[in-house]
Amino acid sequence: MDELQIYTRLDEIFQSVFDEDGxxxxxxxxxxxxxxxxxxxxxxxxxTIEKAFKIKFSTSEIGKLENxxxxxxxxxxxx
Numbered sequence: 001m002d003e004l005q006i007y008t009r010l011d012e013i014f015q016s017v018f019d020e021d022g023x024x025x026x027x028x029x030x031x032x033x034x035x036x037x038x039x040x041x042x043x044x045x046x047x048t049i050e051k052a053f054k055i056k057f058s059t060s061e062i063g064k065l066e067n068x069x070x071x072x073x074x075x076x077x078x079x
Contacts (some may be wrong), residue, residue: 001079006072013052017045027069053079 011025016038023029037045049071050056052071055078067069 001076003072003076006075006079009052010049010068010072010075013045013048017041017048025068027072028067030067049075055079 007025014023014025015021017036018041020034020036023034027068031042046057046062055072055075061074065074
């Protein structure tokens with residue numbers, strides 16, 4: 001799976017979890033840039049990603065994520 005496919009899938013997940021159409025996913029996008037991205041939403045977002053990509057992240061992997069670019073790199077590494 002290439003980065004474009006990952007971003008496309010993440011965009012669908014993002015729209016579903018955050019119910020926000022106006023946000024463009026970029027590698028630099030982080031939780032502080034999105035209204036409503038709190039700890040509970042973050043958990044829901046990660047669980048939805050794990051299910052969609054059929055992968056499981058460790059707590060330490062999740063803790064190291066700083067932005068969408070880091071998330072894409074992690075997903076790409078796992079697929």
